[in-house]
Amino acid sequence: QVQLVETGGGLVQAGGSLRLSCAASGNAFSINYMGWYRQAPGKQRELVADITRGGNTNYADSVKGRFTISRDNPNTVDLQMNSLKVEDTAVYFCNVRGIRFGLVRDYWGQGTQVTVSS
Numbered sequence: 001q002v003q004l005v006e007t008g009g010g011l012v013q014a015g016g017s018l019r020l021s022c023a024a025s026g027n028a029f030s031i032n033y034m035g036w037y038r039q040a041p042g043k044q045r046e047l048v049a050d051i052t053r054g055g056n057t058n059y060a061d062s063v064k065g066r067f068t069i070s071r072d073n074p075n076t077v078d079l080q081m082n083s084l085k086v087e088d089t090a091v092y093f094c095n096v097r098g099i100r101f102g103l104v105r106d107y108w109g110q111g112t113q114v115t116v117s118s
Helices: none
Strands: 003-007 010-011 017-025 029-039 047-051 058-060 066-068 077-079 090-100 105-106 111-118
Touching: 003 090, 017 029, 017 066, 017 111, 029 077, 047 066, 047 077, 077 090, 077 111
Parallel strands: 010 111
Antiparallel strands: 003 017, 017 077, 029 047, 029 090, 047 058, 066 077, 090 105, 090 111
């Protein structure tokens, strides 16, 4: 089994910072992609930022210049969120994709709530 454990959500005032972390555990899993998505009430889940095994990053326009995704080791991905806005309030999900036992696998974390107050 592959498990994703997300930490770091919480309540913060607008202009503040939070750091989310996601750790993947499980045997025989070669990770090619790690990303953070978010879903606000009444809205569809959307990509926030992602990073490939090679270190290429991609950000939603709404978070460029404020959020930074990083992967300090092969099985973890962090999202540093600065200058948070009320509209960043959402449940944030970690997504990990890779190869396990020769098959392409796609896993999601349980989600962590980020609430930004005005």
